[in-house]
Amino acid sequence: MIWRKSLGICFLGFLILSAGCVPISKTTLSPGSPEDLPRCYAIFPTEPWESVHKIEATFRRGGSFSLLGVTKGEPSERRFESLLLTPEGFILFDAEFRDGEMAVRKAVAPFDSPAFAGGLMEDVSLLFLPPRVRPAGWEKKTDGMMICTWEGPEDSDTEIKGSMESGWRILRRDKYREVIKEVLLKGPFVNGLASHVELRTSEPASYTLRMTLVQQSP
């Protein structure tokens, strides 16, 4: 019985990993119309925000947890604070990210490794902060769908695709053009924040986060 369960978990993990590693062809774009450029930033908050998400995490190696995630951000300073809380409201992780630098104020096991902190900050950045640089290319399709690409460090790149009506997808690829993080954003969008987010990542750890917006302000 235990073996069957373990095998099931491994199989599930394999599926998640496989899904995360499927190479998705890179879209090659050139700079598009200047009036379409702001739409590349439609999914990122432009004003200070506070949000609370219900987070369900599933790991490829087995195991899962359910926690509350609190994020408060100031986009103009590329700064945010991020907390993970138990259902009782206890803080398991508390860190501040400011212009590329991270300061962990509190971390309780098993959330106390530097790798976890780095991964979490990277995920939150991907969800809430646009890449620093201007998009390398963008295009508005006739059906209203928007595609934007950003070149990243070490030959990585980020692509967003979608619309407020149909939802959005963020892809981050490594230098081998393999997708290492994929985010699906689904509406309704509340003050620019998606009600439902699914983040799948394959490197350095493989896991899936399903996030539901519980409250936000302003």
Add this chain to the structure above:
Amino acid sequence: MKKFFFLSVLVTTCLLSGTPAPAQDWTSVKEAYRNIRSVKADFFQKRFLQILTKPLVSEGKLFFNTPDSLRWEYLSPLRNVMLQKGNTIQVYNLIEGKWKPEITQAVEARRMVLAEISQWFQGRFNESKTFKQDYSPGPPARITMVPGEGINKFIQRIEIVLSKRPGVIDRVEIEEPGGSRTLIEFRNVEINSSFSPEVFEKP
């Protein structure tokens, strides 16, 4: 460890809702507390964090049977349940529609803390090595609990405000160092009602 002390505080304060009218002295309160066989209640929790403008609101249900069966369940925004029956403690999260055991649980730590709670359940407050209690007849009547060395890094003070209605508390406030606090209101409290023992066994 801190998490479970917090939980123990929540449970204990709810059980105190079975205490008699606030006008009674502290000894009478503790004495009446010993008559409790079971508790069922809804709870509404507001978590005030310094970084959030609005409090984080949760709600759930509590079941308790003496001497050591407990179900503490959050219904929203997260679905999470802690089950204790004797020395067995299980914690589950509802993930993708299925109850899954929590991977972060520290069973040994929970056992230690729940042993502490069991003392409180039986009215043995003075035996607690964790909290010192101070009863004030009010009005409103209140019990102030101050933790000793170690726990005071996590919890600064607990205030239990009793209702005018005998046997019911209005609210509990838990203060933490740094300014964060938690407010819990108990509603629909039923003392010594009967319910299925399965509530302590299955999520």
